[in-house]
Structure formats: structure tokens, C-alpha cells
Amino acid sequence: MHDVRESHERSLAPATTGIFAATPPMNAFRRAPPVSASPCGDDSRPRSPAASPHPAPPGRNVRCGDLLALCCITAIAAWLRLTDLGLPSMWWDEVLVPMTARLPLAAIVERALTQDLHPPLFYFLIKAVMAASTADWALRLPAALAGIAAVPLLYLAGKSFISRETGLFAAVLAAVNPLLLLLSRQVRPYTLVFDLSLVSLWAFAALLRGGTWRAMACLWATNLALALLHFTALLVIGAEGAMLLCLALARRSRGNLWRLAAFSLGAALAAGASLPFLCGALSANVDASGARKTLATMAAMTTQRLGETFWYLPNLVARVTVTALTVVGALRLWRQSRETSLLLAGFALLPMAALTAARFTTYFNPWHLTVLLPAALILAGNGLPVLLSPGCPRPLVATLLCLALALPYPLFLHERFYAVASHTGPYKSLAELLTRTMEPHDCVVFSDQGLANAVGWYAARSGPADDRLARPRLDAGDATANLFFVAAGGYGHLAADEASFLAHMGDPSAVAEVLGTRVYYFEIPRRPLLPLGPLPARRAVGLYPPQLHVEAESLENVASLPLWGGGLIATRNHTPGQATFAFANTAPVPQRLTVFLGFSVTAPDNRLAVAYAFDDEPWREGFLLDKPLGEGDASFPVDRTAPYRRFRLRFTLVCDSRRPMYPGGNLESLRLKDFQVHAEALGPAAAEAKP
Incomplete structure (x- = not known):
């Protein structure tokens, strides 16, 4: 009805x-x-x-x-x-x-x-x-x-x-x-x-x-x-x-x-x-x-x-x-x-x-x-x-x-x-592989920083294993550098293809492929004491792998960036990253040592500091940059009249606050691009050194 x-x-x-x-x-x-x-x-x-x-006829059955x-x-x-x-x-x-x-x-x-x-x-x-x-x-x-x-x-x-x-x-x-x-x-x-x-x-x-x-x-x-x-x-x-x-x-x-x-x-x-x-x-x-x-x-x-x-x-x-x-x-x-x-x-x-x-x-x-x-x-x-x-x-x-x-x-x-690889994102699988296989003194280099940030996002969710990825460490006593290189879509500025990459890096100890992304593992012999040579001497240090990991005396909380102009960056915000280099002196005369460095500081609250020390003496401040000056070059001299055996440099990078940048982080807003050490004789020794 x-x-x-x-x-x-x-x-x-x-x-x-x-x-x-x-x-x-x-x-x-x-x-x-x-x-x-x-x-x-x-x-x-x-x-x-x-x-x-x-x-349809109206009624409750239809509804x-x-x-x-x-x-x-x-x-x-x-x-x-x-x-x-x-x-x-x-x-x-x-x-x-x-x-x-x-x-x-x-x-x-x-x-x-x-x-x-x-x-x-x-x-x-x-x-x-x-x-x-x-x-x-x-x-x-x-x-x-x-x-x-x-x-x-x-x-x-x-x-x-x-x-x-x-x-x-x-x-x-x-x-x-x-x-x-x-x-x-x-x-x-x-x-x-x-x-x-x-x-x-x-x-x-x-x-x-x-x-x-x-x-x-x-x-x-x-x-x-x-x-x-x-x-x-x-x-x-x-x-x-x-x-x-x-x-x-x-x-x-x-x-x-x-x-x-x-x-x-x-x-x-x-x-x-x-x-x-x-x-x-x-x-x-x-x-x-x-x-x-x-x-x-x-x-x-x-x-x-x-x-x-x-x-x-x-x-x-x-x-x-x-x-x-x-x-x-x-x-x-x-x-x-x-x-x-x-x-x-x-x-x-x-x-x-x-x-x-x-x-x-x-x-x-x-x-x-x-x-x-x-x-x-x-x-x-x-x-x-x-x-x-x-x-x-x-x-x-x-x-x-x-x-x-x-x-x-x-x-x-x-x-x-529905599969792990369905969205073409290898980041979770890469984070699982690296945090599972890395040892405390292993280092990781990513082909680009966006890849590093995405893998780091997942690694940070895995608890203590995050320290292995975001807190790399290489000590002066390490005879070899254990290095993972993660290549997604290329090899950065290092090489155009895999053949030239391996020609540059050497033979890997192991290779793994994760969802189309290759992970190379290298065991690299180290030579952490760099001779300056006869005066006047010039020594340029590379910040790309594998030269960085061969020549650095120690690395802590820093990583090499083989893209975006390259250089050395910190691996965590608010955490100081340090790279130390040691140079052997072969000329026992008074010297002037000049440190030339290239930098990129594009965000506020970042700090790049350089300290130096002779032998076992205390560290002294040599250079400090704490303003966003963009890309540039700087230098500072150090005069030494007493004999010394070693000259050491320590670079400290602090990327303080996380700020918006396209790759998902701003660690690359502070980079040590390159540096050189020039040594020349002082006083009478300088006159004698002239031809």
C-alpha cells in the first residue's frame, strides 16, 4: 500500500x-x-x-x-x-x-x-x-x-x-x-x-x-x-x-x-x-x-x-x-x-x-x-x-x-x-640491506643526496641501526676503509657508466642489486699520512671516493657527495661532522703553511670551522665561517718557526637546523668543496730555497 x-x-x-x-x-x-x-x-x-x-519501481526492496x-x-x-x-x-x-x-x-x-x-x-x-x-x-x-x-x-x-x-x-x-x-x-x-x-x-x-x-x-x-x-x-x-x-x-x-x-x-x-x-x-x-x-x-x-x-x-x-x-x-x-x-x-x-x-x-x-x-x-x-x-x-x-x-x-x-617493488621505490629495501650489513666503521657514499635522504628516512625508523648509516666513522688506526657505494640512476660526477666507475674505484669486494639499484662494497687500503714534499710544496686533497677514504686520517659523521658540485657534507643536522687530515713534514726549517679551501654555505645557522695542530700540540682555530655566503674560496696562513713532524687539519661542519630543500633535507647546503695546503720556507731558509 x-x-x-x-x-x-x-x-x-x-x-x-x-x-x-x-x-x-x-x-x-x-x-x-x-x-x-x-x-x-x-x-x-x-x-x-x-x-x-x-x-526501477519505487519501494524499499529497490533501495x-x-x-x-x-x-x-x-x-x-x-x-x-x-x-x-x-x-x-x-x-x-x-x-x-x-x-x-x-x-x-x-x-x-x-x-x-x-x-x-x-x-x-x-x-x-x-x-x-x-x-x-x-x-x-x-x-x-x-x-x-x-x-x-x-x-x-x-x-x-x-x-x-x-x-x-x-x-x-x-x-x-x-x-x-x-x-x-x-x-x-x-x-x-x-x-x-x-x-x-x-x-x-x-x-x-x-x-x-x-x-x-x-x-x-x-x-x-x-x-x-x-x-x-x-x-x-x-x-x-x-x-x-x-x-x-x-x-x-x-x-x-x-x-x-x-x-x-x-x-x-x-x-x-x-x-x-x-x-x-x-x-x-x-x-x-x-x-x-x-x-x-x-x-x-x-x-x-x-x-x-x-x-x-x-x-x-x-x-x-x-x-x-x-x-x-x-x-x-x-x-x-x-x-x-x-x-x-x-x-x-x-x-x-x-x-x-x-x-x-x-x-x-x-x-x-x-x-x-x-x-x-x-x-x-x-x-x-x-x-x-x-x-x-x-x-x-x-x-x-x-x-x-x-x-x-x-x-x-x-x-x-x-x-x-602490492609487491615491495610495485612503486619503483628501492629506499626501504636499501635501508634494510645497509643497516643489516654495515659495521660501525663502514662508510656509505650515495650517488645523489636525494637517494641518501630517502634511505636515511627509512633507516631512522629502524632504531639503533640508524647509527651505522648516519654516524659513519673511520679512525686513524684503520688499515682499510670499508666503503659502500649506492648507485641509483648514475654515479654522480665520478663516472658516466659502470665500466669507467670501476676503473676509477677499483674492483669491488661484493656487488648487490636491490630493485634496480646497485650497491658496491669496497675494501680500500689506506695511507692516512700525506707527505708535503720538498719546499715549496703544494698538496691538494681529493674529497671524492676513494681518495678521501684513503688519505683522511679520520672521518666522523661526514660523507662524500659526488654530485651537486661535490665535496664533503655532514650526515646529520645538529651533529658536528669532522674530517681530519695529517701531513708529514720533510723540511726541518721555519715554514709558512697556507690552507686554501672552497666552500658552499647557502643556508643560515650553518658553520664551517677549520682548526690546525702541530704534532701532539693542542688544536688552534684557523678559520670560521658562520654566514650564508654562497659558494666561495678562503685561505688562512700559519707560520711555524719551530721544527715539527706532522701538520694536522680538522674540518668541522655543523648543518644546524633542517630547512626546506628539494632533496628532502638541507645537508648539502653546507659543503667543503676542496682544499689545498701550500708550504714555503720562512726567513733565511726562504732565501736559500730560491733558485
Whole structure:
């Protein structure tokens, strides 16, 4: 009896005039609209007969079937996203997030204003997570939960815009979309971007239906959060503004003008919060070559990127199928509701047109277009029911389809999504290898500092083993230097390939390969006492391996950096790193010894000090640099009239506070680039030494 009465009431309701229906010009934001102001509405909202070609009869059974199917689809999505969430090592873009989030809040903002490609909101979120745990699964949990939430959100949006079956099948496509799945298992903001862009679309649709100030406030808050999460929010805001402007020009009513004015205020707030970070990112990372690309080339590239968001894996059949479903769904929606079709097309096409016109190519990847994916998935979900017969149960079909599309991930794509090497990040495995095999007096050289910082992040989570990596030590009495060289993507300035690297370093005692990264182990005989030779003498000391480890008397908390100009750096912030060198005197006459050194100090609170000593005498201060002077050279003289056997130099590097730099740390902001010792005779001995 209840179902019959409900059906009768719906039949008496007036037909809707579409999503762009005009509202009364007065008090548009104070009165409740004649239809649901909520973007999700409910199923009692009147629809045109064409809104669903196979409308299900109303009743609790239909709602329970949809709810049960949605729960099953969401559970499948959760299974795909949460399985072995902490197993794969973070790759570079992932591990850079917690290494940035560990900075103070002001430093995070400074980095976002000067060198980052993202606003700071996601770093703040991860910083809050890190207060509870720094495990990989915990850092990935916000993205995973957002990826799971995308499924019911997309169902509600699809149901609100078109029909229940569209919502169900759009939810299926979101649950098994490979790009969304991959992004849900990484410390990246893009699943949050997807959810917020969907909510923005939802709230915008509610506003066009005659929504109250509540819909406008939701749109303001969502767009502000989205703008502080990712710069592509500006594309969404621009598309919404363009559609509102067209509506206001086409239907000049006071309500539409008030909507446009109120939206513009919120858009200005969101854009104003994001633009300073965007300007900093563009000034540091802009690609000037993009201006030379033609509009046709840019349009093709943008379309390709959007297509890759549908089916990220290189499967041509899947890509063609999903693309065809999207086209069919768009054509089907055009017949069902042109207003809704224009809304979804505006959300997908206007940002693409803006990207094409701007010819933006700097760091442009498929995941940057996740803001366009909600509208596209709704269209694809609207096209999928065309393949079904009118009488088949939609909820059951949607559940079985989701399960069938989900099974290949753990069965056939395990190495791509769930294995240790699935994200191409070797850092966790390298940290485990090094902390397990290193001895207290072993040293490690990394081919670049970004690799060192990422491995150090994982080593720091392993407890006392971290001391072996971040506190290297080489004593004067060590006959050999045990050296690990970790080469990822090259050998720094040492060599162009492995053959020339081994020609420079010698034969390794052992070689291990970890996820495509080679680790070489060398046992190098040492000669830590360097003869100065007959006067005048000049002795240059190399700070690259293996010369550094052969000639240094002792090393503690320092490492060689064979990239970025090279040199010697500290291995930990706030911990002094020291390198000591000893020179043997062969001329028992008064001498002037001059030390020449090259340095790079690019951040405040850093200190480079040089001390010297003769034989077993106390150390004396020779040189101190505690200001960020950039790269430069310095020298200081030491006069010695009494005979001596050894002249010793001790370099102390203190990289004090951790500051934002691209490689995930700022240890390379303080470097001893090179140094030389010149010795010449003083007084009568100098005259005798002249030819």
C-alpha cells in the first residue's frame, strides 16, 4: 500500500525543468527551493520521464538492493586499497612528503612559496598523521580512506544527477579505476583532490537548482580546501565561474546575479589563498618550451592525459571500452537532460580548454587531471547500462562486475600494485640491506643526496641501526676503509657508466642489486699520512671516493657527495661532522703553511670551522665561517718557526637546523668543496730555497 501511494504522489508532482532551472529572483538564498537543495536530494524529487530509460519501481526492496550493492562495491574498493598498504617502499614523490612534513609549519609554507609544486595543505595533514605514526601504512591511510570514500560519493552524485543505476555503475568504475587505486596506495593528495572536486561539482549543481546559502557555503569551503590542496582547483573554480557567468547572461535575473556575485567572492578567497604558492611554483619550475607547442599539440596531449586517467594501465581494449562508454553516456545524457549534460561537459571540457590555451607542460601527468575524473566517470557510468538487458537486476550486475574487474589486481597485477617493488621505490629495501650489513666503521657514499635522504628516512625508523648509516666513522688506526657505494640512476660526477666507475674505484669486494639499484662494497687500503714534499710544496686533497677514504686520517659523521658540485657534507643536522687530515713534514726549517679551501654555505645557522695542530700540540682555530655566503674560496696562513713532524687539519661542519630543500633535507647546503695546503720556507731558509 505504501508503494502504491508513493507512486501516486510522484505522478501528481510537476516535472522538473532541469538542473539550470531558474529560481525566483528575490530572496534566492533565503527561501527553500521548490526541489531538493541538497546535491544528493532524494528519490522523491520529481524527474522527467526520460531521466532513466529503465526506471526501477519505487519501494524499499529497490533501495535495499542498491544499498547492499553499494556496500559490496565499497568493500571491494576497501579490499583493493588496504591490502598490504604498508608493504611497498615509498617512491621519491611519496617519501618527499613526510620528509617535508617533518619541518616546522613555517618552513613548510616557505618551501611551498619558493620551490614546491603543491600548496601546503596536504603536508599539514601528513604532519598531523606523523604525530601518531610514521609507518608507511599510516602515512598512506588518508589517501586510501579518500579513495574508498570516492565510491559512495560518486554513487550519490550519479544518482542525484541522472539515476540510481548510473550512480551504481559509476561507483564500480571508481572502485576499480587503476589510477585511483594506485593513488589511493600512495602518500599523494590526488584521491582527496578527486573527492573535493566531486563535492564541489555536487554543491555547484545544488546551487544551480536554487540552493540556499548552505550550498554556497559548502562550495566556498570545498573550493578553498581544494585550492590549498592542489593548483588544479583553479581550473574547477574557473569552469564554475564561466558557467555561472553564461547563465547570468542568458537568464538575467536577480537570483542569478546574486549567485554570480557570491560565488565570485568565494572564488577570490580560494584563488587568493592559492595564487602566492602557484606563483612561487611557476617561478621555480616553469618550462619555457611549453610556449613553443602549438594548440593542436597541446590539445592532443591534454586529451591523452585525460584518457590515461580512465585506464592508467597500458591496456588498449580497456581504454577503448571505457572511452566508448563515456561517449555513449554523454550522448545518452544529452537525450535525457541537456542541462545536466552541459554541466558535466563544462566540468570536463572547460579545464581542458584552459590547459590547452595556457600551453602548460611543466610536470603535467595524468594524476593532475583527477579533478576532471568525477564528471567523466559519471558519464561512463551512464553509458554502461546500455550493454544490459532491460530486465536484469542492476544491483546484482554492478556487484558482480565490480568483483570481476577487481580480481585481476591481486591475481595478475600483484607486482604492479602490492609487491615491495610495485612503486619503483628501492629506499626501504636499501635501508634494510645497509643497516643489516654495515659495521660501525663502514662508510656509505650515495650517488645523489636525494637517494641518501630517502634511505636515511627509512633507516631512522629502524632504531639503533640508524647509527651505522648516519654516524659513519673511520679512525686513524684503520688499515682499510670499508666503503659502500649506492648507485641509483648514475654515479654522480665520478663516472658516466659502470665500466669507467670501476676503473676509477677499483674492483669491488661484493656487488648487490636491490630493485634496480646497485650497491658496491669496497675494501680500500689506506695511507692516512700525506707527505708535503720538498719546499715549496703544494698538496691538494681529493674529497671524492676513494681518495678521501684513503688519505683522511679520520672521518666522523661526514660523507662524500659526488654530485651537486661535490665535496664533503655532514650526515646529520645538529651533529658536528669532522674530517681530519695529517701531513708529514720533510723540511726541518721555519715554514709558512697556507690552507686554501672552497666552500658552499647557502643556508643560515650553518658553520664551517677549520682548526690546525702541530704534532701532539693542542688544536688552534684557523678559520670560521658562520654566514650564508654562497659558494666561495678562503685561505688562512700559519707560520711555524719551530721544527715539527706532522701538520694536522680538522674540518668541522655543523648543518644546524633542517630547512626546506628539494632533496628532502638541507645537508648539502653546507659543503667543503676542496682544499689545498701550500708550504714555503720562512726567513733565511726562504732565501736559500730560491733558485
